[in-house]
Amino acid sequence: MTQTGMVGESMSKISCVADAQVSTLVAEALEDLALPELFIQRCKQVTMENRTRFLGFGSRTDMAQDRAELFRFYVPKRHEAGVMRRVAEAADLYLPGRGSIFAEDASVYRGDAAVFDEARLHALAAGEPGPAEQHAVLCCIVQRGMADTLASTILEMGLCVPIISFGEGMGLRNRLGLLRITIPVDKEVIYFIVPERDADLLEGIAVHKARLDRPGQGFIYRYRVRARAVNLRVLRGKRSQVASMEQVIAVIDDLRGSSEWRRFSPAGRKKDRAGSAAGSLVCVSLITEEGQVGRFVAAAMEAGAGGATLVPLEHRSYTGTEASLGTATTADPAAAAKNPGLASHARETCDLIIPAGILDAVLAAVDEAGLYKPGVHGIAECTQVVKAVTYTQEAGGRSQ
Amino acid sequence: VKSFQQKRVQIPFGRALAMVGAHARSRLGTQARSVVFVVVYLLLTQALVFRVPIREGLGVALGIAATVAGLAFFLEGLFLGIMPLGEQSGLGLPGKAGPALIALFSVVLGITATLAEPAIGILKVQGGAVLPWDAPVLYLLLNRGSTWLVWAVAAGVGIAVALGMFRFLFGWSFKPFVFILIPILVAATFILERIPSLKGVMGLAWDTGGVTTGPVTVPLVIALGVGLSRIVGARQGGASGLGVVTLASALPVVAVMALAAALAPLVPDPGRAAGFFSPEPELRRKALFVAGSEAALGVLALEARDAGHLGAADFGYAFPEGLSLDQETTTGNSTRPLAGHFISAAKAVLPLALVLIAVLVVFLRQRIRGMDEVILGLAFAVAGMFIFNFGMERGLAALGSQAGAALPRAYEETVRVDRAITVRGVSSAEIVLVAGPQGPGRFVWIQGASGAELVPFFGENWNPGTGEYRHVPVESAVFSSLGTYAGFGAVLVFVFILGLGATLAEPSLSALGSTVEDLTTGTYSKRTLMHTVALGVGLGLAAGFGRILFDIPLFWVLGPPYAAALVLTWFSSEEFSAIAWDAAGVTTGPVTVPLVIATGLGLGAGASVSFGVVAAASVFPILAVLISGLANEARARRSVAREANL
Numbered sequence A: 001m002t003q004t005g006m007v008g009e010s011m012s013k014i015s016c017v018a019d020a021q022v023s024t025l026v027a028e029a030l031e032d033l034a035l036p037e038l039f040i041q042r043c044k045q046v047t048m049e050n051r052t053r054f055l056g057f058g059s060r061t062d063m064a065q066d067r068a069e070l071f072r073f074y075v076p077k078r079h080e081a082g083v084m085r086r087v088a089e090a091a092d093l094y095l096p097g098r099g100s101i102f103a104e105d106a107s108v109y110r111g112d113a114a115v116f117d118e119a120r121l122h123a124l125a126a127g128e129p130g131p132a133e134q135h136a137v138l139c140c141i142v143q144r145g146m147a148d149t150l151a152s153t154i155l156e157m158g159l160c161v162p163i164i165s166f167g168e169g170m171g172l173r174n175r176l177g178l179l180r181i182t183i184p185v186d187k188e189v190i191y192f193i194v195p196e197r198d199a200d201l202l203e204g205i206a207v208h209k210a211r212l213d214r215p216g217q218g219f220i221y222r223y224r225v226r227a228r229a230v231n232l233r234v235l236r237g238k239r240s241q242v243a244s245m246e247q248v249i250a251v252i253d254d255l256r257g258s259s260e261w262r263r264f265s266p267a268g269r270k271k272d273r274a275g276s277a278a279g280s281l282v283c284v285s286l287i288t289e290e291g292q293v294g295r296f297v298a299a300a301m302e303a304g305a306g307g308a309t310l311v312p313l314e315h316r317s318y319t320g321t322e323a324s325l326g327t328a329t330t331a332d333p334a335a336a337a338k339n340p341g342l343a344s345h346a347r348e349t350c351d352l353i354i355p356a357g358i359l360d361a362v363l364a365a366v367d368e369a370g371l372y373k374p375g376v377h378g379i380a381e382c383t384q385v386v387k388a389v390t391y392t393q394e395a396g397g398r399s400q
Numbered sequence B: 001v002k003s004f005q006q007k008r009v010q011i012p013f014g015r016a017l018a019m020v021g022a023h024a025r026s027r028l029g030t031q032a033r034s035v036v037f038v039v040v041y042l043l044l045t046q047a048l049v050f051r052v053p054i055r056e057g058l059g060v061a062l063g064i065a066a067t068v069a070g071l072a073f074f075l076e077g078l079f080l081g082i083m084p085l086g087e088q089s090g091l092g093l094p095g096k097a098g099p100a101l102i103a104l105f106s107v108v109l110g111i112t113a114t115l116a117e118p119a120i121g122i123l124k125v126q127g128g129a130v131l132p133w134d135a136p137v138l139y140l141l142l143n144r145g146s147t148w149l150v151w152a153v154a155a156g157v158g159i160a161v162a163l164g165m166f167r168f169l170f171g172w173s174f175k176p177f178v179f180i181l182i183p184i185l186v187a188a189t190f191i192l193e194r195i196p197s198l199k200g201v202m203g204l205a206w207d208t209g210g211v212t213t214g215p216v217t218v219p220l221v222i223a224l225g226v227g228l229s230r231i232v233g234a235r236q237g238g239a240s241g242l243g244v245v246t247l248a249s250a251l252p253v254v255a256v257m258a259l260a261a262a263l264a265p266l267v268p269d270p271g272r273a274a275g276f277f278s279p280e281p282e283l284r285r286k287a288l289f290v291a292g293s294e295a296a297l298g299v300l301a302l303e304a305r306d307a308g309h310l311g312a313a314d315f316g317y318a319f320p321e322g323l324s325l326d327q328e329t330t331t332g333n334s335t336r337p338l339a340g341h342f343i344s345a346a347k348a349v350l351p352l353a354l355v356l357i358a359v360l361v362v363f364l365r366q367r368i369r370g371m372d373e374v375i376l377g378l379a380f381a382v383a384g385m386f387i388f389n390f391g392m393e394r395g396l397a398a399l400g401s402q403a404g405a406a407l408p409r410a411y412e413e414t415v416r417v418d419r420a421i422t423v424r425g426v427s428s429a430e431i432v433l434v435a436g437p438q439g440p441g442r443f444v445w446i447q448g449a450s451g452a453e454l455v456p457f458f459g460e461n462w463n464p465g466t467g468e469y470r471h472v473p474v475e476s477a478v479f480s481s482l483g484t485y486a487g488f489g490a491v492l493v494f495v496f497i498l499g500l501g502a503t504l505a506e507p508s509l510s511a512l513g514s515t516v517e518d519l520t521t522g523t524y525s526k527r528t529l530m531h532t533v534a535l536g537v538g539l540g541l542a543a544g545f546g547r548i549l550f551d552i553p554l555f556w557v558l559g560p561p562y563a564a565a566l567v568l569t570w571f572s573s574e575e576f577s578a579i580a581w582d583a584a585g586v587t588t589g590p591v592t593v594p595l596v597i598a599t600g601l602g603l604g605a606g607a608s609v610s611f612g613v614v615a616a617a618s619v620f621p622i623l624a625v626l627i628s629g630l631a632n633e634a635r636a637r638r639s640v641a642r643e644a645n646l
Helices: A023-032 A077-090 A118-124 A147-156 A177-182 A196-209 A245-256 A293-302 A320-325 A333-338 A356-368 B013-049 B057-096 B099-116 B119-129 B136-142 B146-170 B175-192 B196-212 B217-232 B244-266 B281-291 B294-306 B312-318 B338-363 B371-394 B396-410 B484-503 B507-519 B526-550 B554-571 B574-587 B592-603 B613-644
Strands: A007-019 A038-052 A059-075 A099-110 A133-143 A163-169 A186-195 A218-229 A235-237 A281-289 A309-316 A346-355 A379-385 A387-392 A397-399 B421-423 B431-434 B441-448 B451-456 B468-471
Touching: A007 A023, A007 A038, A007 A077, A007 B613, A023 A059, A023 A077, A038 A147, A038 A346, A059 A077, A059 A099, A059 A147, A059 A163, A059 B613, A077 A099, A077 A118, A077 A218, A133 A147, A133 A196, A147 A163, A147 A186, A147 A196, A177 B013, A177 B371, A186 A196, A186 A218, A186 A309, A196 A218, A196 A387, A218 A281, A218 A379, A281 A293, A281 A356, A293 A309, A293 A346, A293 A356, A346 A356, A356 A379, B013 B057, B013 B396, B013 B484, B057 B099, B057 B217, B057 B338, B057 B371, B057 B396, B057 B507, B099 B146, B099 B217, B099 B338, B136 B146, B136 B196, B136 B244, B136 B281, B146 B196, B146 B217, B146 B244, B175 B196, B175 B244, B175 B554, B175 B574, B196 B244, B196 B554, B196 B613, B217 B244, B217 B338, B217 B507, B217 B574, B244 B574, B281 B294, B294 B312, B338 B371, B371 B396, B396 B484, B396 B592, B421 B441, B441 B468, B484 B526, B484 B592, B507 B526, B507 B574, B526 B554, B526 B574, B526 B592, B526 B613, B554 B574, B554 B613, B574 B613, B592 B613
Parallel strands: A038 A235
Antiparallel strands: A007 A059, A007 A099, A038 A059, A038 A163, A038 A309, A099 A218, A099 A379, A133 A186, A133 A218, A163 A186, A163 A309, A218 A387, A281 A346, A281 A379, A309 A346, A387 A397, B421 B468, B431 B441, B441 B451
8 A cells, every 4th residue: 555644544434324303403413412423414315205195085105205414424433333323313214214323334544533622522512322223225326316116115015214325427427428428427325224134135125126137227235334313214195003103113113123024025035045255245334525526536446446426525524613613724824824715615435336346456556646635635434245236248238 | 838729629520519419408398497477477367367359379389488588598697607707806806805895896787787777678668557646756857867877877886786796795784784774775765655755656666676686687787796706706695696786776766756845845745637738837847858749748637638538628727828739649669679578688788797807807817718609698698588589479478468558457347348239229118227236226137048037227329219229238247246355365365376477587587596506505405496486476466456455554564564675674584585685686687577567557546556566576586585594504503403302
């Protein structure tokens, strides 16, 4: 590795999806913890809703979309459980429909190490954390407009509540010259949080429904997380039962350890599909100031990475006086004094799924391209990927 | 730092052509679907309801095809070139510039946008029929003072863009702006409408606000705001970045009202033509101020005399020495030459783009992202606007004019001069008295297509010496059997559906819809926004034309809806308020406005009265979007609250 001026840390990456109605509570909880850095991604949670027809003539079930925010932040591993508990309690994420919170291990490379208020974290996020459940997150990237179809199928099966975000494709398209305008840049990124045993089924449905085994249709990968709260409410609306059906289902899921019991068996489904061994794939997320990630993706691709999807983020910092002003931290006070403008809150991220064997080469390439230089606010985050599926010409179809 | 250049993939020519073809088909298909409703509607109404043949069918068809192609190119240019430039400027400015420089940039951008805006010209066309003695201030603003009008509007837009940018920079709430501005504007309208010399200008002032925020300015300002608010951090909700269009619609109204109020003491009071052309020194001085010169006043007087507004005696009294002027009649072509359209399109797009490119390259020292794409986008935008303007004039606007001209048939009789016949052998024996509710009337027997017909007799059409009688058929109103009000009702239904259909083809609304969909991650879709706004525009047009038909003061058409909009804004979230009020500014664009004006002129409304329709078409979409937003938010709140109460 040839990284220079860069710090690498092993951290816990926590992701929290919160309905827009409660996202302020999450933000307040994180502000209390004085987190030095967090990123917010706009998204929506999709559920089915029973609606009464016009003048009360019967009812119909439609897909309902609720605005949400996906908070991404890093904490030292020892504080993971406490922070998740604190946030989940602050926003009542245990109630169905509010959101989910989960964590995974991440290696984070950046220019300067993040400084945490240990005393505060210890005081506010201490105590018995409670058990976290092993879940799988499946992240599926499809053409804009496809996500609703896929989400609807998953919801009808009662598997999980899909979370959808908008992004932009950055793979082959950027190498076509002006012809790129003929290829839609808009993508949708769908996250499914399911018990690990449901992951294969969900992946099969996603590949089939979104035609991921055909060229140019998209990509799906999965990783393991430790979930503290998962939004299980796949259906909302008028109910005749005292307890909601989802609550009953959730209890049975819990008792049986998965949702296997309520699944129909698709004919001809392969029971044991060969998948990549854990640890052979890595997700490298590059986070930079808005407008800059493109050149680092190009560097990573030069080093062997495949396509990527760009997602805009908002940066926030809850440390020091600057946090209250809502501005980003500036490492160089002299530069800040010279520059009359504001520090930017706009960031963007690209997730690249690469074989573990080329990780060092990719990290070296982005380092060489200046990811950790001042003004870029660059972060390279590496997490384990269990499996990835897309079409490749070599395999004549699906690649895993 | 090493820079990496991704290797270019070579696509074979045939495959590349297929890719371009598929892309073009998709874009053209989308635009064709957006205009098909209004085209089919206009054709069917004209052919089946008013039973008027479509004139210049081939030209109209070609025009509609050009409109579709123009819209497709323009929107592609908007998304590839103009909006990315705006967003990059918004993202780059706060990092390099202080508030003073941002204000300066915003004012320059606002002024450039207005000066380039072609829609101001549309207002001048609409004002072509204004008589100087009827509404002297209005006439002055649309003729000799049109430069003052444009600069007043430009100043309003410039200040609005600056205020909008400051709002994002300092995190000011959107609502206070509307709570302060709109009541002031409505109250000013109420007061100024009572001043005879300013009455006619109020409609113009409000329309200017709606019209100046055109198809280039709106997407650019939206992209700029979105970029800027991303830098600052969106703490007020996802859709922050919007709201500038509202200010850019409202402040020009203030500017035009102020300009009109300043000019009012300098012009004669509205009245008859004889008074306007009076030779009394004080009145003559004021009339000269309106006309601009002795020669121009003379031309006006001659026109007034020829049109019968100024009697021969009054003319002689006004100009005792007579007039010997080389009157240049501006007959003019009804259609603009192609070069004119091209210059207008280039003027609308390029100055704005150049301002942004200069700021990015010279001031911010930034490389323009996707330069090739931006240049292609700007070329598409100019080409698109050129083809679109040409197509609108020959296609939709022509169709709208024909349908508009046929509209009065809904509620009044039509004298069919084109079907006049001369019958011979008419003597006094053929003229009979027929009893009627208003007493007996004279009728005459003539030979019609299906035998003898008894038709109303007009003495001036009869030559007793030769026995010839010229019969001009009169067709009764289409809805005469249902009464006059049914005819008026039919007109209002017509304009409602027209507004609904035309709005769906508006390019600015499409750009706003895409932005809102992106900002809300699709929870408030472009389709929902466009349909809601279209419904509002339809209702607004019905209200605006209702005002013309029933002679309702402008205040009563704008006041109550704005009051309702303010109440709903109070209860709405910050972001839906901004979406709703911005929707008002973008609705009245290059598709709706020409159709509205064609319809207004078809109805034969006095020019000064027909102003205000665009303003009415702007206020109802605010109500529609606010109501839709409140319903959306209530559902979201309920869904979270329900679980908490379990």
